[in-house]
Amino acid sequence: MQLKLLWDLQELDLSIAALTEEIENTPLRESVREAGEMAESLKTETEGEENRLKELRRKLKNLELDLLKKSSEREALHKKLYGGEVGNIKELEQMEKKLNFLVKEQQALEEETLALMEAVEELERLLQGMHSRGAAQAQELLEKERQLEEQLAGLSETKERLQAERAALAGRIEPRWLERYNIMAQRHHGRGLARVVNDICEGCRVFISSAQRGFLYNPQALVYCESCGRLLIKSDRQNDGVEQ
Numbered sequence: 001m002q003l004k005l006l007w008d009l010q011e012l013d014l015s016i017a018a019l020t021e022e023i024e025n026t027p028l029r030e031s032v033r034e035a036g037e038m039a040e041s042l043k044t045e046t047e048g049e050e051n052r053l054k055e056l057r058r059k060l061k062n063l064e065l066d067l068l069k070k071s072s073e074r075e076a077l078h079k080k081l082y083g084g085e086v087g088n089i090k091e092l093e094q095m096e097k098k099l100n101f102l103v104k105e106q107q108a109l110e111e112e113t114l115a116l117m118e119a120v121e122e123l124e125r126l127l128q129g130m131h132s133r134g135a136a137q138a139q140e141l142l143e144k145e146r147q148l149e150e151q152l153a154g155l156s157e158t159k160e161r162l163q164a165e166r167a168a169l170a171g172r173i174e175p176r177w178l179e180r181y182n183i184m185a186q187r188h189h190g191r192g193l194a195r196v197v198n199d200i201c202e203g204c205r206v207f208i209s210s211a212q213r214g215f216l217y218n219p220q221a222l223v224y225c226e227s228c229g230r231l232l233i234k235s236d237r238q239n240d241g242v243e244q
Contacts, residue, residue, distance in 0.1 A: 020159065060116045067106065
């Protein structure tokens with residue numbers, strides 16, 4: 001009976017260990033991490049483009065001010081040139097050259113302003129798409145975090161239930177048997193007990209000796225596999241359960 005209890009205890013411990021491993025290394029954790037990194041990357045990229053847009057808008061504003069200034073200078077010079085205020089030929093020639101220069105400068109500023117306006121519009125469209133992707137990625141992150149939270153809650157609940165079952169089961173096992181179980185579990189990475197099915201130790205897949213087979217029928221005997229050292233327990237292969 002004690003061996004059966006030890007086997008049940010091992011099954012519970014293995015289930016608890018598997019749950020602990022799943023809680024710590026569930027693929028959802030990696031999925032959340034990747035989604036978070038993607039969201040942060042999009043945020044950083046978007047912030048960089050927003051700063052670039054601010055700089056382009058600042059330059060555009062300065063260009064528009066320069067253009068307005070050149071236009072005012074051109075209008076004032078044109079009025080002075082053709083308003084009859086100046087009669088000196090050389091002075092008129094100089095004013096005309098300057099007017100032509102202002103016209104070229106104004107045209108260059110207009111072209112530069114137009115190009116910059118197009119760049120601003122293109123960047124605004126780009127940012128609109130980036131904001132949409134960022135919002136979608138943030139929503140995906142929230143959904144994955146929700147899924148992870150739900151999964152961890154379910155796994156933790158199951159683990160707590162199994163731990164309570166283990167505590168109750170361990171209380172039914174005699175101390176000497178429990179001490180032996182703990183030693184064997186530590187020695188064999190949680191699998192200190194092995195079933196014997198068709199005279200084969202399921203721990204190492206090696207046939208046991210005839211002497212060992214005989215001792216397995218003694219419920220008080222501690223029979224160890226001569227190959228792997230695990231504590232052996234007889235199993236009925238038909239119902240795949242450990243004999244009482």
